[in-house]
Amino acid sequence: MNSHIRVFHASPNSPAVDVYANGNMIVKNLSYKEVSQYLPVPAGTYNITVYPTGQMNKPVINTMLSIPENSVFTVAAIGTLPGIGLYPIPEPMMGEKSGRPCVRFVHLSPNAPAVDIRLEDGTNVFSNVSYMGITDYACVPAGTYNFNVNVAGTNNTVLTVPNVRLDNNKYYTIYAVGLVGMSPPLDAVLLTEPR
Numbered sequence: 001m002n003s004h005i006r007v008f009h010a011s012p013n014s015p016a017v018d019v020y021a022n023g024n025m026i027v028k029n030l031s032y033k034e035v036s037q038y039l040p041v042p043a044g045t046y047n048i049t050v051y052p053t054g055q056m057n058k059p060v061i062n063t064m065l066s067i068p069e070n071s072v073f074t075v076a077a078i079g080t081l082p083g084i085g086l087y088p089i090p091e092p093m094m095g096e097k098s099g100r101p102c103v104r105f106v107h108l109s110p111n112a113p114a115v116d117i118r119l120e121d122g123t124n125v126f127s128n129v130s131y132m133g134i135t136d137y138a139c140v141p142a143g144t145y146n147f148n149v150n151v152a153g154t155n156n157t158v159l160t161v162p163n164v165r166l167d168n169n170k171y172y173t174i175y176a177v178g179l180v181g182m183s184p185p186l187d188a189v190l191l192t193e194p195r
Contacts, residue, residue, distance in 0.1 A: 002040040003067045008076040008191070009034050010108045010177045011084045012184050014060065016053040017077065021046045021065075029053045033177060033189055035074070043069040048086060050077060060084055074173070074191065078108050078132070089134060091193045092171055101166035102137035105129055109176045109186055114152040117174070119145060128152045142168045149176060149188070161188040170194060 007019050009030045019027035019036075027036045050061035061077065063086055072091040079085055089106060105117050107129045114130040125147070126135045143166060149159035161174060171193035178187040 001070050003043055003069065003071045003073070004038040004040055005067060005073045005075050005088075006038045007036045008074050008175070008189075010076045010078050010175060010189075011080060012110075012178050012182075013080045014077065014084060017050050017060065018053050018055075020049045020051070023047075023049075032184065033187070035189075035191055038072070041067055043067055043071075048075075050084075050086075061086055072193075074193075076106075076108060076175075079110055080179075087132065089173070091173075092137070098139065099168050100139045101142050101168055101170050101172065102139040103164075103166060103172040103174065104135045104137045105133075105174050105176070106135070107131050107133045107176050109178055109180065111182070112158070112176065112180045112186060115158070115176070116150045116152050118148045118150060120148065137171065140166060142166055147174065147188075149186075159186050159188060161190070164190055 007027045009032050016029050016031040018025055045064055045066045048063055048065045049059040051059050074089045076087045078087045105126045114128050116124055117126040118124050125138055145164045147161040148157045150157050173191050175189045178184045180186050
């Protein structure tokens with residue numbers, strides 16, 4: 001049975017890229033903050049090379065990626081040039097039994113401190129998430145939420161993620177991307193993980 005991967009461009013200072021697996025292009029012209037479609041892939045180990053769009057010399061990433069059987073991953077390009085890399089982020093295979101939406105947070109801003117994620121009323125959803133941190137899922141009632149991203153342990157809100165609509169029977173990940181105090185600025189990307 002095939003596994004599935006999609007590629008997420010989360011490297012804030014990198015150009016649009018083409019992504020190759022074992023020498024075959026799988027994603028073309030993916031820009032910062034864009035995510036590819038899910039691609040069915042047989043389980044196995046792949047040589048992943050990433051080049052600036054339209055080029056085939058000097059890859060910005062050249063690494064091996066192992067995909068287990070019957071798995072789903074978002075593979076993020078993270079970090080800042082020249083030191084960027086791939087970060088495979090596993091996704092759930094099955095929906096939540098209660099049918100509620102489930103949301104998690106992944107910290108991919110390379111120069112941001114550890115953060116807490118809170119609701120508008122101050123409720124802490126996730127605490128002390130540092131760079132490359134992946135939280136567990138919090139399953140919540142369906143609805144529209146505003147999340148505040150605070151420097152961990154403080155009331156200093158560095159990013160607000162407004163109007164996040166969470167529907168039943170779906171998984172979501174909020175990715176923090178970008179750079180603190182630099183360009184492109186700290187931002188959030190909400191990706192749905194339909195099951």
